[in-house]
Every structure is written in C-alpha cells, then in structure tokens.
Amino acid sequence: MKKQALIIAGVGGRGVLVGSTILLNIAFQQDLPVFSADEYGMSQRGGSVVSHLKIGPYQSPIIGTGEADVLLGFEASEGIKNLPMLKEGGLCILNTPKKGSTGNPDLDAYLGDRGIALLTLDADRIAADIGSPLSANMVLLGFFSFFGKPVFSFTKLKDYVETSSPKRFLEFNRKALKLGYAEAKNLNQKGTS
Numbered sequence: 001m002k003k004q005a006l007i008i009a010g011v012g013g014r015g016v017l018v019g020s021t022i023l024l025n026i027a028f029q030q031d032l033p034v035f036s037a038d039e040y041g042m043s044q045r046g047g048s049v050v051s052h053l054k055i056g057p058y059q060s061p062i063i064g065t066g067e068a069d070v071l072l073g074f075e076a077s078e079g080i081k082n083l084p085m086l087k088e089g090g091l092c093i094l095n096t097p098k099k100g101s102t103g104n105p106d107l108d109a110y111l112g113d114r115g116i117a118l119l120t121l122d123a124d125r126i127a128a129d130i131g132s133p134l135s136a137n138m139v140l141l142g143f144f145s146f147f148g149k150p151v152f153s154f155t156k157l158k159d160y161v162e163t164s165s166p167k168r169f170l171e172f173n174r175k176a177l178k179l180g181y182a183e184a185k186n187l188n189q190k191g192t193s
Contacts, residue, residue, distance in 0.1 A: 003056030004151065005063045009082040010074030011046045015137025019074065020051035022141065026160050027055045027151055035061035048078055055151060072144055074123075074137055080107065089115040091147060095123040095140055119143075121183050130179070132172035142180025146188065154181050 006023065010016040017038060027034040032055050040049040052063045068086050073079015076096040086092060092111065094102065100120055101108055111118050123139035138161070145154040158177055165173045 003054070003058065004070070005055075005058075005068045006053040006070045006072065007063055007068045007082055007085045008051040008053065008072045008074065009078040010049055010137075011078055012040065012049055013046060014049070014074045015134065016049040016051055016074050019072070019137045019141055020053055022157070022160060022164070023053055023152060025164070026156050027053075029160070030151065030156075032151065033057055037061035048081075050078075050082060070144070070148075072140055074140055076102075080104075083107070083111070083116075086114075086116050090117070092116055092118045093140065093144055093147075094118065094120045095136060096120050097122040097125065119147075119184075119187065121180070121187075123180065126179050126183070127176055130172060130175045132169075132176065135169075135172045135176035138173045138176035139180035139183075142177035142182075143184045144180075145177070146181055146184030 008016050008020050020036060020038065024034055024036050035054040035058055037052045052061055054061055054063065063085060065084050066087050069090055071079060071082055071086050071090065071092045073094040076094050079092065079094045080102055083092065098120060100118065102118065121143055123136040126139045127133050127136040141157055145152055145157045161173050161177060
C-alpha cells in the first residue's frame with residue numbers, strides 16, 4: 001500500500017477537524033493503517049487549526065517539514081503558512097477566490113520550482129450560493145475527492161457523508177460535495193484540453 005500524508009489547515013469554525021475526522025474514518029473503514037494528530041489553540045475563536053493525517057505503515061502521526069503529499073487549505077492564509085510542509089511534487093488545494101494563484105507571485109514561483117501543483121477554488125462562494133456557508137469544508141472535500149483516488153474517492157466520501165451527517169445538514173452536504181467534485185472535474189478538463 002502506498003503511503004499518503006495529508007495536512008488540513010484552517011481556522012476554528014471552518015470545519016478542519018470535521019474534515020479530518022471524515023477522511024480518517026474513510027481510511028479506517030477500508031482497514032488501512034491510519035494516524036492522525038491535531039494542532040489547535042484558540043480554535044473556537046478563529047485561531048489556527050492544523051490536522052495531520054497519515055495513511056499507511058507510518059510510526060508517528062506527525063508530519064514534518066517537506067513530508068506532506070497533500071495540503072488542503074480550508075482558509076487561504078493558513079494554507080499558505082503551511083506550504084513548507086509539502087514535499088516536492090506535492091498537491092496544494094486552497095480555498096481562495098484567486099484563480100490558480102496564492103496571490104503572491106514569488107510564492108507561486110517557489111511552488112513551481114518545487115513541482116507543487118496548486119489548485120484553487122472559491123469554496124466559500126460555492127457554499128454561500130447553496131445557502132450554507134458552513135458547508136465550505138464539504139465543497140473542499142468534494143474537490144479533493146477527484147484527486148484523492150482510490151482511498152478518498154468521491155463515492156467513498158459521498159457514502160460516508162450519507163450515513164454520518166446530521167439530518168439537518170445532509171442535503172447541504174450532498175450538494176456541497178457534488179459541487180466541489182464538479183469544480184475539480186471541470187478544472188481537470190480545462191487543463192487537458
């Protein structure tokens with residue numbers, strides 16, 4: 001089994017811990033060895049929250065600098081702060097209205113030099129458009145599922161959310177996942193045409 005190390009970064013109230021727990025449980029349901037650790041301080045007041053998630057035969061849950069395969073930035077500035085965690089050739093997905101950019105040309109060049117793929121989407125806008133601003137984390141997870149195969153495929157994510165979401169959030173979560181996945185699929189088609 002191939003190892004995979006993911007960092008999920010954001011601020012309190014943005015669904016980082018919920019997103020991490022969903023991915024952890026999806027891996028666990030597949031009987032994969034999985035480790036996780038969370039770093040948070042004033043998370044209830046909008047402080048930094050970072051989740052480490054490792055799938056595979058690791059010895060520790062903590063991801064060191066330059067070791068993450070994937071970085072999910074649920075909030076752009078927190079994602080950018082955690083860019084040093086990505087290894088060369090890694091994948092960074094940022095929640096930002098800036099298309100294909102961190103907003104900093106020097107930082108974009110740094111990512112390009114390290115072969116890090118930067119993908120952006122405005123998950124906040126998408127979630128607000130469906131009437132559920134708190135569903136931005138689900139939009140990001142849906143987007144990631146396009147690239148997270150086979151462990152975190154869209155089908156596995158959708159099936160987990162169907163059985164674990166509170167009823168009052170289920171329809172919003174369904175829509176958010178589908179829209180995030182559609183954004184990734186559309187982006188991929190534009191990139192290959």
